[in-house]
Amino acid sequence: MSIFDFISGEFIDVIEWVDNTRDTMVWRYEARGRAIKYGAKLTVREGQAAVFIHEGQLADVFGPGLYMLETNNMPILTRLQHWDHGFRSPFKSEIYFVNTTRFNNLKWGTRNPIIARDPEFGPVRLRAFGTYSMRVTDPGLFMREIVGTDGDFSSDEIAFQLRNVIVQEFSRMIAGSGIPVLDMAANTDQLGKMVAKAIAPTVAAYGLTIPEFYIENISLPDEVEKMLDKRTSMGIVGDLDRFGQYATSEAMLNASQNQGGAGAGFGAAMGAAMGMGARGPWGPAAHAAPAAAGAAPPPVPGKTVETVWHLAVDGAAQGPYGRGHLGRMAAEGQFSRETLVWAPGQDGWRPADEVPELAQLFTMLPPPVPAPPPAQPE
Numbered sequence: 617m618s619i620f621d622f623i624s625g626e627f628i629d630v631i632e633w634v635d636n637t638r639d640t641m642v643w644r645y646e647a648r649g650r651a652i653k654y655g656a657k658l659t660v661r662e663g664q665a666a667v668f669i670h671e672g673q674l675a676d677v678f679g680p681g682l683y684m685l686e687t688n689n690m691p692i693l694t695r696l697q698h699w700d701h702g703f704r705s706p707f708k709s710e711i712y713f714v715n716t717t718r719f720n721n722l723k724w725g726t727r728n729p730i731i732a733r734d735p736e737f738g739p740v741r742l743r744a745f746g747t748y749s750m751r752v753t754d755p756g757l758f759m760r761e762i763v764g765t766d767g768d769f770s771s772d773e774i775a776f777q778l779r780n781v782i783v784q785e786f787s788r789m790i791a792g793s794g795i796p797v798l799d800m801a802a803n804t805d806q807l808g809k810m811v812a813k814a815i816a817p818t819v820a821a822y823g824l825t826i827p828e829f830y831i832e833n834i835s836l837p838d839e840v841e842k843m844l845d846k847r848t849s850m851g852i853v854g855d856l857d858r859f860g861q862y863a864t865s866e867a868m869l870n871a872s873q874n875q876g877g878a879g880a881g882f883g884a885a886m887g888a889a890m891g892m893g894a895r896g897p898w899g900p901a902a903h904a905a906p907a908a909a910g911a912a913p914p915p916v917p918g919k920t921v922e923t924v925w926h927l928a929v930d931g932a933a934q935g936p937y938g939r940g941h942l943g944r945m946a947a948e949g950q951f952s953r954e955t956l957v958w959a960p961g962q963d964g965w966r967p968a969d970e971v972p973e974l975a976q977l978f979t980m981l982p983p984p985v986p987a988p989p990p991a992q993p994e
Contacts, residue, residue, distance in 0.1 A: 633713035634661040641752065641774070642759070644767035645711040652709060669710040669885045677756050710762040714755040718827060722748050724782045724934030730836070732791045742790065743835050749828040750778065750819070752779055764922040771964040778819065785814040797836065804831040871926055871933040871958070902911055923973065928956035928965055943977045
C-alpha cells in the first residue's frame with residue numbers, strides 16, 4: 617500500500633445513514649481516528665436530519681438532500697474551522713443522524729388511580745391507558761436538551777419521561793373536566809385533544825411534538841364495576857314484582873312438562889298462574905278480557921281443598937303428591953327432610969323440613985327397630 621493510499625484512507629468522503637430499526641432516534645456517525653474530507657458528500661434521506669458537532673458546539677443542521685461539504689453551505693462550521701480564507705484542509709467533527717419520522721404505538725397509562733369527583737357517584741378512583749405518537753421537529757434542540765453525547769439513542773429512553781408528562785396532564789385534566797364517569801367513553805376524543813394540547817409546550821421544549829394522542833380506556837375499580845353491573849341488572853329487570861310473577865310462571869310451566877303426574881301438575885300450575893295473574897300483569901285487570909265460557913267454578917264453600925306438592929328428585933320434578941302419599945314415601949325412605957318441595961302459591965322450592973305441614977310427617981315416624989341381640993355360643 618502506497619503512502620498516498622494510507623493517507624486517503626484516513627479521510628471520509630461519503631457520509632450517510634441507513635437504518636432498518638423502528639426505535640432508533642439518534643445515531644452517531646463513526647468518525648473516530650479519521651477526518652472528514654473537504655468537499656465530502658453528505659447524503660441525508662427523507663425522514664432524517666444531520667447534526668454537526670464541532671469542538672463541543674452545535675455547528676450545522678442539514679435537512680434531506682445531497683450536500684458537498686464546502687464553505688458555501690457550511691457557514692457556521694466555516695467560521696469555526698477558519699475556512700473563510702480558502703483553507704481546504706480536512707476537519708474532525710461529530711456527525712449525528714436524527715430520525716425525524718413518526719414513532720407510533722407508544723404506550724402510556726396510569727400506574728396509580730386518579731381520584732376525581734363525579735357528579736353522580738361522588739369521589740371515584742379512575743385508571744386509564746392509551747397510545748400516542750411522537751416525532752422530532754427541532755433536531756438541534758433535541759440534541760442539546762435530551763441526547764447529549766449518546767451515540768445510539770432509542771425511543772425507549774425518552775418514552776418514560778413522556779409518559780410522566782402525559783399522566784400528570786391527564787390527571788389534572790380528568791379531575792377538572794366535570795364529565796360524568798358514565799359519559800367519558802363518549803368524550804375520549806375530546807379529552808385526548810385537551811391532553812395533547814396541554815402537553816404540547818412541555819414536549820416542544822424537548823424539540824418534539826405529539827401528532828397523535830389516543831385514550832383507549834377509562835375504568836373504575838373492579839368492586840365499583842361489579843356494583844355498577846348489579847345496578848344495570850336491576851334497571852333491565854324493571855319492576856321486581858312483575859319479574860317475580862313472570863319467574864314463578866316459568867317455573868310452573870317447566871314443572872308441568874316433566875314426567876310423573878304431568879296432567880295434574882299442569883292443572884295445578886295453571887290454576888296457580890291464573891290466580892296470580894288476577895293480581896299481576898297477565899290477569900283480567902291487565903287485559904280487561906271477558907271471562908271464558910268454560911271457566912272452572914270457584915271451590916265449594918265449606919270444603920277444604922287438599923294441598924299437593926311437587927318433589928325435586930335428581931334434577932326433575934315429580935308429583936303432585938298428597939300429604940298421605942308423602943307420609944308413606946317418608947316411611948319407605950323415599951322422602952326426607954332435605955327433599956325440595958313446591959306447591960302452588962309457595963315462594964320457590966324449599967326443603968320439606970321448612971314446610972310446617974310436611975315437617976310433622978318426620979316427627980310421627982316410629983323410631984328405628986333395634987337390632988336383635990347376638991347369638992350366645994353353646
